[in-house]
Amino acid sequence: MLENKIILGSEEWCSFPELGIPAIKARVDSGAKTSALHAINITPFVKDSENWVKFDINPIQNNLKTVIHCEAKLIDKRIVKSSSGFREQRYVIQSKIKIGTQDWEIEMTLTNRDSMGFRMLLGREAMSGRILVDPEQKYLLGQTSTEQLKEFYINSTQLKSGLRIGLLASNPELYSNRRIMEAGEMRGHEMHFLNIKECYMKLDADKPEIHYRGGKILDYFDAVIPRIRPSMTFYGCALTRQFEAMKVFCLNSAGAITQSRDKLYSLQLLLHHGVDIPTTGFANSPLDTDDLIKMVGGSPLIVKLLEGTQGKGVVLAETKKAAESVINAFKSLNANILVQEFIKEANGKDLRLFVVDGKVVATIQREAAAGEFRANIHMGGTASIIKPTADEKRIAIKAAKAMDLKVAGVDIIRSSKGPLLLEVNSSPGLEGIEGATNKDIAGEMIKAIEKNFKWK
Structure with missing residues (x-):
C-alpha cells in the first residue's frame, strides 16, 4: 500500500549500525538495480x-x-556493469540499513567510489516494496550537519589511536612518498614529510635531538618510515640511527638499510642464511681476468660495478671478448666489481616480491622492453601479476628476515636450478607494483607500524 511506503528525495542520509557507520550520504537511484557502498582495502x-x-x-x-574498518559476511561475488559501462567483479555483502526511523536488510556491492559524488548508492532492489522516490526533493528525512558529523565520528577508534608518523625521504612528489602519506592519513594518522637534507642532529648521551629547518626540534614522533635514496644512504642512515636513539620506532632500521646497500656484504649475508644466488665472483680490478670469467661459467655474463646505484654500472657481456673489455674498463677506474652468471632461461624476466612485516603482500613479473637489457632493476619494460610459488615466497621472506628488513622488495629470477635471489631493496618503489596488482601496499606499511603500537 502507498501509505505504508517511505518517500525519499534523490539524496538522503542513512546509517549502517552493524558496520559501525553512523551516517553516510546516499544517492537514491531507481535507475540502478544494485546498491553499492564505497570500500577500499577489500580483503576476503x-x-x-x-x-x-x-x-x-x-x-x-x-x-x-576519517576511516571506518568494517567486516561482513560474504554472500556473493558478481560481475557488475558501472554507469560508465565498465564491468568489474565485486564482493557482495548484506547489512541492515537505517533511514529515518525504519531499518531493513539490503544487499550491496563493495567498490571504490572515490570518483563518484556519493559514498553510497541505493538501488531499486533495496527499495522494492518500501520506498517511493520524489526526484525533485532532497533530504526529506532530515539533513545531517557538519557539527553532527563531528559528534558521530569524533569518538571513532581511528581518530583516537592516530599516530604521529614521519616520512624521511628526499622528494615529496615521488609516487611512493605521496601514497605513503595518503595511506597514513586515510588510516587516521598525523603524517609529516621530513626532507633528509633539511634535518640536522645534536649528538648527546642524555638528550639526543634532531632539528629541522628553522630550528624546530623533532621530538614528537611515534614512528618514522625511512625512504632513503642510494645517494643519501650515509646521511639518511645517520638520521635514522638518531631517531632510534630517541626511542622512535623506525619501520626499517639504519643497520638493515646500511647492509642492504652493500651489494657484496648483502650477498654474503644471504648465502650465510641459506638463500641461493646466481654464481658470483668479486674482485678489485682483477689481474687474472680470464680466471674470473671462468669462475662464473664463462660468457655470457653480467658485470656490476659494486658502487653502482639504480641499475647503473650493470652490463651484459655476451662474449668472452666483450666481458674482458668491460672488466678492463672498470680496471682503469680501480673499481670493485661483481661478475655474475647470466641466467639465459629467464629470458629477460624477473620477479619482484614485496615483503611487509614478514609477509609477501604482492608479486609482479617484470620484463625488459624489446631489445633492452635490465639487470635487477627494470627501468622500462612491462609488469604483470604473477602468482609466486611457495618456494619463491619462502625465499623472499627468508631474505627480508636475513637482512632484518620489515619492508623489502625482493628480486628473484627463475632458473633451471630453481629460484635464485638477485637483490634485496630496502626502499622499493610502489608505483609499478600497486599499478599492476591494484593492492594498497602503502596501507600495508602503515598497518605494520600500527601493529607495533598495539600494546599502547
Whole structure:
C-alpha cells in the first residue's frame, strides 16, 4: 500500500549500525538495480569456516582522515556493469540499513567510489516494496550537519589511536612518498614529510635531538618510515640511527638499510642464511681476468660495478671478448666489481616480491622492453601479476628476515636450478607494483607500524 511506503528525495542520509557507520550520504537511484557502498582495502578472509570480507571506508566525501574498518559476511561475488559501462567483479555483502526511523536488510556491492559524488548508492532492489522516490526533493528525512558529523565520528577508534608518523625521504612528489602519506592519513594518522637534507642532529648521551629547518626540534614522533635514496644512504642512515636513539620506532632500521646497500656484504649475508644466488665472483680490478670469467661459467655474463646505484654500472657481456673489455674498463677506474652468471632461461624476466612485516603482500613479473637489457632493476619494460610459488615466497621472506628488513622488495629470477635471489631493496618503489596488482601496499606499511603500537 502507498501509505505504508517511505518517500525519499534523490539524496538522503542513512546509517549502517552493524558496520559501525553512523551516517553516510546516499544517492537514491531507481535507475540502478544494485546498491553499492564505497570500500577500499577489500580483503576476503575465513571466519568460523565461513567466507567474510573486511574493508575500509571513508564515509565522508573528500575526507580521507576519517576511516571506518568494517567486516561482513560474504554472500556473493558478481560481475557488475558501472554507469560508465565498465564491468568489474565485486564482493557482495548484506547489512541492515537505517533511514529515518525504519531499518531493513539490503544487499550491496563493495567498490571504490572515490570518483563518484556519493559514498553510497541505493538501488531499486533495496527499495522494492518500501520506498517511493520524489526526484525533485532532497533530504526529506532530515539533513545531517557538519557539527553532527563531528559528534558521530569524533569518538571513532581511528581518530583516537592516530599516530604521529614521519616520512624521511628526499622528494615529496615521488609516487611512493605521496601514497605513503595518503595511506597514513586515510588510516587516521598525523603524517609529516621530513626532507633528509633539511634535518640536522645534536649528538648527546642524555638528550639526543634532531632539528629541522628553522630550528624546530623533532621530538614528537611515534614512528618514522625511512625512504632513503642510494645517494643519501650515509646521511639518511645517520638520521635514522638518531631517531632510534630517541626511542622512535623506525619501520626499517639504519643497520638493515646500511647492509642492504652493500651489494657484496648483502650477498654474503644471504648465502650465510641459506638463500641461493646466481654464481658470483668479486674482485678489485682483477689481474687474472680470464680466471674470473671462468669462475662464473664463462660468457655470457653480467658485470656490476659494486658502487653502482639504480641499475647503473650493470652490463651484459655476451662474449668472452666483450666481458674482458668491460672488466678492463672498470680496471682503469680501480673499481670493485661483481661478475655474475647470466641466467639465459629467464629470458629477460624477473620477479619482484614485496615483503611487509614478514609477509609477501604482492608479486609482479617484470620484463625488459624489446631489445633492452635490465639487470635487477627494470627501468622500462612491462609488469604483470604473477602468482609466486611457495618456494619463491619462502625465499623472499627468508631474505627480508636475513637482512632484518620489515619492508623489502625482493628480486628473484627463475632458473633451471630453481629460484635464485638477485637483490634485496630496502626502499622499493610502489608505483609499478600497486599499478599492476591494484593492492594498497602503502596501507600495508602503515598497518605494520600500527601493529607495533598495539600494546599502547
